[in-house]
Amino acid sequence: MRLPKLPDEAYRGLVHSAFTACVEERRSVLNNNEVADSVAEALSHAARETKCFIPIYCLMPDHLHVMFSGTCEESETRQAMILFKAIHGKWLSVRRLPWKWQRGFYDHRLRGGQDWRNHARYIAMNPVRAGLASEMGEYPFAGTIGVEWNEVFW
Numbered sequence: 001m002r003l004p005k006l007p008d009e010a011y012r013g014l015v016h017s018a019f020t021a022c023v024e025e026r027r028s029v030l031n032n033n034e035v036a037d038s039v040a041e042a043l044s045h046a047a048r049e050t051k052c053f054i055p056i057y058c059l060m061p062d063h064l065h066v067m068f069s070g071t072c073e074e075s076e077t078r079q080a081m082i083l084f085k086a087i088h089g090k091w092l093s094v095r096r097l098p099w100k101w102q103r104g105f106y107d108h109r110l111r112g113g114q115d116w117r118n119h120a121r122y123i124a125m126n127p128v129r130a131g132l133a134s135e136m137g138e139y140p141f142a143g144t145i146g147v148e149w150n151e152v153f154w
Contacts, residue, residue, distance in 0.1 A: 010109055011078035016055070016069045016116035018123065019081045020106040028061035029099050031132075036141045038091050039064065044145050046084035051075040053146030056120040058139070060130065065123045069116065071146075081105055120152050 011017055023029055030036070036059055043066060047054050050068070052075050057066040066084070068077040085101055092100055110116045127139035137149065144152055 006109060008078060011107075012070070012076055013073045014070045014075065015077055016067060016110040016119075017077035017081075018065065018067045018108045018110060018119055020063055020065050021081070021085060022063040022102045022105075024100050024102050026062040027099050029097075030059040030064065031061045031141055033140075035059070039088060040143065040145065042084050042088040042091060045087055046080045047145055049083055050077070050080040052077055052080045053144075055116065055144055055147055055152045056123045057143060057145065058123050058126050059141035060126060060132075065126060067110075067116065067120055067123065077109075078107065081107070117152065124153065 030039070039059055040057070043054055043057055046052075047068060051071050052068040053071055055067050055069055057064065066081070068080040069075075070077055085105070089101060108119075110119050121136070124136045124142060127133040127142065128136060133139040136153070143149070
């Protein structure tokens, strides 16, 4: 587990933060519809509760990339990720699935301007670079929450 690089205040307000969470032992369990739907639901709940939107999330087979973006001064991007992991961890526990998320997550707070859009594009291209899709936007386990795909990428 890696500790956050910045104090909590750095993740508060109208900021954009990217996170990566890995499955323990890097097991390939995330690329199926049931898990993808549960992750999207937990991400949506966490974003709503922390006043964020999600310009991009991408479930690779053994890890999740997600960007939380604040919608107001009370937004909490780091808390959104913590809440997501708690919600989805409970979902996993109730179903007694034989895997769980690694402790902690990797984080990256993005600079203003267009930088967050470039980072969102980078995340969206992960399945293409991994050979799981031939072009951005066709991978079934990636999407946006609280904003339309074309608002982020076009």
